Amino acid sequence: MKCLLAAIGLSLALPALAQSPLSFEQYVQSLQQEALAQGIRPQTLTASFADVHFIERAVKHDRSQPEHKLTLDEYLPKAVPAWKIKQAKGLYRQHQALLTRIGAQYGVAPRFIVALWGIETNFGKLTGGFPLISSLTTLAYEGRREAFFKQQLFAALQIIDEGHIPAEQMIGSWAGAMGQVQFMPTSFLSYAQDGDGDGRKDLWHSQADVFASAANYLHQVGWQANQTWGRAVQPPKGLDPALLGLEQQRSLAQWQALGVRNAWGGPLPKADMHASLIQPDDGAGRSYLVYDNYRALMHWNRSHYFALAVSTLADAIVAP
Numbered sequence: 001m002k003c004l005l006a007a008i009g010l011s012l013a014l015p016a017l018a019q020s021p022l023s024f025e026q027y028v029q030s031l032q033q034e035a036l037a038q039g040i041r042p043q044t045l046t047a048s049f050a051d052v053h054f055i056e057r058a059v060k061h062d063r064s065q066p067e068h069k070l071t072l073d074e075y076l077p078k079a080v081p082a083w084k085i086k087q088a089k090g091l092y093r094q095h096q097a098l099l100t101r102i103g104a105q106y107g108v109a110p111r112f113i114v115a116l117w118g119i120e121t122n123f124g125k126l127t128g129g130f131p132l133i134s135s136l137t138t139l140a141y142e143g144r145r146e147a148f149f150k151q152q153l154f155a156a157l158q159i160i161d162e163g164h165i166p167a168e169q170m171i172g173s174w175a176g177a178m179g180q181v182q183f184m185p186t187s188f189l190s191y192a193q194d195g196d197g198d199g200r201k202d203l204w205h206s207q208a209d210v211f212a213s214a215a216n217y218l219h220q221v222g223w224q225a226n227q228t229w230g231r232a233v234q235p236p237k238g239l240d241p242a243l244l245g246l247e248q249q250r251s252l253a254q255w256q257a258l259g260v261r262n263a264w265g266g267p268l269p270k271a272d273m274h275a276s277l278i279q280p281d282d283g284a285g286r287s288y289l290v291y292d293n294y295r296a297l298m299h300w301n302r303s304h305y306f307a308l309a310v311s312t313l314a315d316a317i318v319a320p
Contacts, residue, residue, distance in 0.1 A: 024054050027141045031153065040157045048133045048160055048167040058135045059142050061174040072285050072305060079119065079309040085316040088118050092317050098208060102195060106215035107225035112293075113214050115314035117180060119306065124180040127204065128173035132156055132185075136176050152176045155185030164192075164201045171204075179203025180210045183217075191217040221299040222292055227273070229297065229311040230290030232263040235277065246295065249274045255289060280304035 022030065032045050070078070092099065092114045099110035114123075121127050136156060140149040156176065160167050172178040176185060180203055183192060192201040195212030202209050236259030242248075243258070250258075252275060256268045260277065268289070275289040288294075288308070297307035 024141055028052055028137060031137065031140070031150070034150075035154060035157050038154060040154075040161050044157060044161040044167070048157055049137075050167070051131075052134050052137055054141070055130065055135050055138045055174070058130065058138045058174040062139060062142070062144070070305075072280050072308065075305050076309060076312055079305070080312045080316065084118055084122070085313065087123060088114050088313055088317050091117075091123055095207065095211070099211060102208070102211045102215050106212070106219040106223075108215040108218050108223050109225075109228075109314070111314045111317040112218065112229075112310065113211050114317060115310045116214050116300070117210065118313055119310050120182045121180050124210070127180060127182070128171060128177065130172060130174050131168075132170045132172050132176055132178065133167060135172075135174055136185075139175070149176070152185045155189050159185060159188055163199075164188075165204060169204065181214045181217075183213065187217070188213075191220060217300065218293075218296050221296045223296045224292050227291050227293050229294045229307075229314070230275065230288050233268070233277070233287050233289050234261045234263065234265055235279075235287050236260065239277075241283070244277055244279055246276045246278065246290070246298070249276050251275075252289070260289065278304060280308065 028049060032049060035045055036042065092111065095114075096110070099113060102108075103110040103113065117123055133153070133156060136149050136153040140146050140153055153176075156170060156178075159165060160170060170178065173182065177183065178185065178188060183203060188201070188203065191213055192203060193209060193212035193216045194201050195208030195210075196206050198206070200206075200209075201213065203213060233255075239258065239260075243250075252268045252271055252273055255275060255277065260268065262268055273291060275291055276294075277287065277289055279285070279287050290307075294307055294311065297310055298304070301307065
């Protein structure tokens with residue numbers, strides 16, 4: 001086992017570190033004992049921690065905050081550019097048979113599977129370059145969110161122990177998100193699927209596993225097969241701000257009566273559906289009525305910008 005930074009070096013490099021009183025190497029040994037007690041096999045631990053090391057960059061990422069927040073009008077063209085729409089359409093056609101099978105199995109429209117794939121990792125091209133056992137061990141040792149990252153670390157060890165991915169191939173984001181749909185290890189254990197029937201759940205290399213896992217996630221968190229995500233709308237001037245937000249739901253007829261209209265100023269659909277009115281930029285920009293499937297996307301990532309990027313790309317995939 002290689003330990004790149006001793007405890008004294010850590011405190012010099014990161015003076016505000018809320019680390020364990022143990023050295024990094026001692027902390028790793030304590031983690032291994034906990035993992036053994038949880039049933040992880042010794043050979044899995046030997047392989048997983050063979051080259052474990054402290055990654056200072058992971059700590060810096062965890063502590064950094066974006067300095068400038070884009071507006072939705074600025075963000076969406078960057079997140080869903082024309083080239084990404086073109087690629088999404090092509091990949092949708094290329095994998096149509098597989099997507100149709102998986103979409104029918106889980107009750108999820110295939111365009112949303114492709115859109116999630118595109119927004120999360122640019123269709124599997126950007127999956128992260130951090131060795132996850134080292135990164136998660138680092139973030140647990142750092143201490144600011146120790147319980148959370150220990151939970152993710154033990155889940156990652158279970159994934160390796162079950163034979164889904166060799167330890168040296170478990171690469172992902174600095175925070176532990178893995179594979180082409182960027183599941184955290186605990187989400188992997190809850191939602192990942194063996195879409196190709198080979199006995200493994202491989203979110204790094206198997207397209208069938210990637211698509212089935214994304215679809216299963218949405219299905220499990222409440223996706224409605226007969227609905228879309230929502231629509232852009234025009235609210236009336238002076239609408240009570242208390243009506244805004246995902247916690248507020250009304251029928252489309254009620255929103256119509258309150259003066260909400262579709263994006264072109266016309267009436268809302270006459271459908272027996274409930275929706276929430278959201279304004280991600282606090283009334284300064286776009287407005288949307290969103291349905292249960294939007295809530296499922298928000299369960300995946302608690303960001304309106306993320307959910308709207310996925311929704312925008314999904315709509316573009318089937319647009320003429």
